Each structure stands twice: as structure tokens, then as C-alpha cells.
Amino acid sequence: MALSPYGPHGPLIGKVGNLVSYILNGQAVTRTIGHKRTRHSKDQLANYQSMAVTMRLLKNMTTFINSSFEIEARGTVKNQHNLATSYNKKQALQGEYPNISVDYSKVVLSYGDLEIAQNLKMVKTDTGLQISWDTQDGLAHDMVMILVHHPVDGQSRNYINACRRDAGSHFIPFVEEEKLHEQMEVYICFKSADGKRISNSVYLGNLNGAQETEEEKQEKRKYDALKARFEQVSANYLWMQQLDRGLHTSTKAFRTLEKEYEVLKNRLDRLPGKPI
Incomplete structure (x- = not known):
């Protein structure tokens, strides 16, 4: 049964036949309810696996992408997770069904026009990661955002306010020594101090090679x-x-x-x- 809380000329809320209506981000949405099929084509199975791989990648990156895609999501019916899913499902996957996997060098964690720092470097020490970059006077107050992803267990370290751009470097300590020797995929981006602009994310690289989950x-x-x-x-x-x-x-x-x-x-x- 569907309700009409907005009057006779407003959108319905609920189910009528095989249609379901609801409000999403302030917009009325109506979609059909499909019947579950027992057999699927190879293309459908490939699409399902692509989505599953993408969702598994982003599962523990929520804190980061809620900040990094917030600017792009403003004024649209999409949310930050929608944007991150769309970009990475299209751009960051490799292989064919049933062996679709993530190409970590192509993962997109932010998209914008803010200038990226030059001479980005990453060094693993005995106690953590040292990340550095060239500073720029005109962009000194930009915030630095860093994400360290551990594919073996799917966990991510989110540093959405790591430091200011004019710091020129940031050290990430590792309390758990075993984590320092696991596969790591590291990303960085820069966000303006007023929160109105952000840079594209940059893949800093892989540490410790690829390891099986x-x-x-x-x-x-x-x-x-x-x-x-x-x-x-x-x-x-x-x-x-x-x-x-x-x-x-x-x-x-x-x-x-x-x-x-x-x-x-x-x-x-x-x-x-x-x-x-």
C-alpha cells in the first residue's frame, strides 16, 4: 500500500503493484521491483562481481570518502559513497569474470581542480611511514588527507586532517609492527582550508608487494x-x-x-x- 502524505498531486510513498516510491535526497524516486532470477548471464555475473569487489574496497574508507567527495556531492542527489562507487567500479578494476580484482594504482579517492603538491615521496621506516612533498606559499593552509589501505584484511587508516600543506611532510606511526610488513596501498590528496576545493587523489604506491587475502x-x-x-x-x-x-x-x-x-x-x- 502507498501513502500520499504530500496531497493528491504529490508523490506517493510506498508500494503499488510492482512499483515502489520513496524520497531520496529530497527527490521523489519510483522504481520497479524485479523478480529474482535463478540463472544469470555471464555479463550479469560480471557486473555483480564488479560491484562486490568495489564495495569490499570502499567498505572501510567511509570516513575518508565522506570528506573527499563531499564537495562534489553538494547540490546533487548523489552522496559521497555513490560517487566513490561509480568512479572505482568504472576505473579501478581489472581482469575478467570470475577473476575481477582491484588495480590499486587506478583507485580514485577524490576528484577536483586544486593543485597537487610536487615531488611527493614515501619512505617506510622501522616505526612507520614518512610522506613528504614540496610546499607552496600560496597554498600553505591547505589540509593534507592521507589514506593507507591494507588489502589483506580490508582495513584502512584514514587521516582526513593529517597536517597543513606547508608542513612539507607527515609521519604515520605504526603501533602494530606486523602491519608495517603487510601489503599497503597509499593515497594522498589536498583540500583547501575553506573546504571549497579539493585535488585529485594521488597514488603514492605499494609497500611490501601484493599478498593474498x-x-x-x-x-x-x-x-x-x-x-x-x-x-x-x-x-x-x-x-x-x-x-x-x-x-x-x-x-x-x-x-x-x-x-x-x-x-x-x-x-x-x-x-x-x-x-x-
Whole structure:
């Protein structure tokens, strides 16, 4: 049932048939409620995985992107998370389904026209990260924003007010020594003191190389186990096709084997964890 709290000529709020209406950021929105499909095309599955990978990337970056995309979101019906999702789903993914992953060098955490500092550098020390840049007199009061992302556990360190641009450097201490040796992807951007302008985000680089997450390890174990079973079934399937000049292909045993072969082949094509 839908309600009409804004009068007979205003927008409806609620459900009518397969339509649902609501207010989003001050704008009336109506959309259809689709039926859940049991089978999906490869393109649909690729889109679902792309969205899942993007959402997993941004999950613990909320504090940062709420500040970095706040300027761009002003006066629109989009929020900061919408913008971050759109940019990174389009620009920061690599590979094909079912092995879509993040290209960390292309991650977008801010977008604007404020000048980026020159000579950006990052050095890992025994106790943390030292990040430095050239200072500029006219932009001295800009705030520096830094994000350190740990892909292994998906956590992020958000420094939305790390220091002023004229500081020329910022040190990030690491209390947990093991974190200093994990894979890190580091980003920086600059925001004007009045909060009206922001720079594009800059990828400072990777530290400690690429490391597998626990989820990726599990996916590979599942893929290897399924591949081993498929190879066994495939060998039996091909052998029975050749046996007695193909007479066995009409038996129930062969039809059962053929069905398992097709199911395993389809699952193997769609299961993540395949070596790249």
C-alpha cells in the first residue's frame, strides 16, 4: 500500500503493484521491483562481481570518502559513497569474470581542480611511514588527507586532517609492527582550508608487494579441488565416449557421467580462484 502524505498531486510513498516510491535526497524516486532470477548471464555475473569487489574496497574508507567527495556531492542527489562507487567500479578494476580484482594504482579517492603538491615521496621506516612533498606559499593552509589501505584484511587508516600543506611532510606511526610488513596501498590528496576545493587523489604506491587475502586463498583451494574432480570425470567421460565405438553413450551410466561433466565444467568456468 502507498501513502500520499504530500496531497493528491504529490508523490506517493510506498508500494503499488510492482512499483515502489520513496524520497531520496529530497527527490521523489519510483522504481520497479524485479523478480529474482535463478540463472544469470555471464555479463550479469560480471557486473555483480564488479560491484562486490568495489564495495569490499570502499567498505572501510567511509570516513575518508565522506570528506573527499563531499564537495562534489553538494547540490546533487548523489552522496559521497555513490560517487566513490561509480568512479572505482568504472576505473579501478581489472581482469575478467570470475577473476575481477582491484588495480590499486587506478583507485580514485577524490576528484577536483586544486593543485597537487610536487615531488611527493614515501619512505617506510622501522616505526612507520614518512610522506613528504614540496610546499607552496600560496597554498600553505591547505589540509593534507592521507589514506593507507591494507588489502589483506580490508582495513584502512584514514587521516582526513593529517597536517597543513606547508608542513612539507607527515609521519604515520605504526603501533602494530606486523602491519608495517603487510601489503599497503597509499593515497594522498589536498583540500583547501575553506573546504571549497579539493585535488585529485594521488597514488603514492605499494609497500611490501601484493599478498593474498584469506578469501583469495579459500577461493584457490576451492578451485583446485573442483579442477581435480573435473579432470577425473573428464578422463572417464572421454574414455567412455571411445569405448565400444561409442555404444556406451546410450547407457544410464554414461548419461549420468555426462551430466556431471557438464555441471563441473560450467562451475569451473564461473568459479573464482583460477590462476592468472
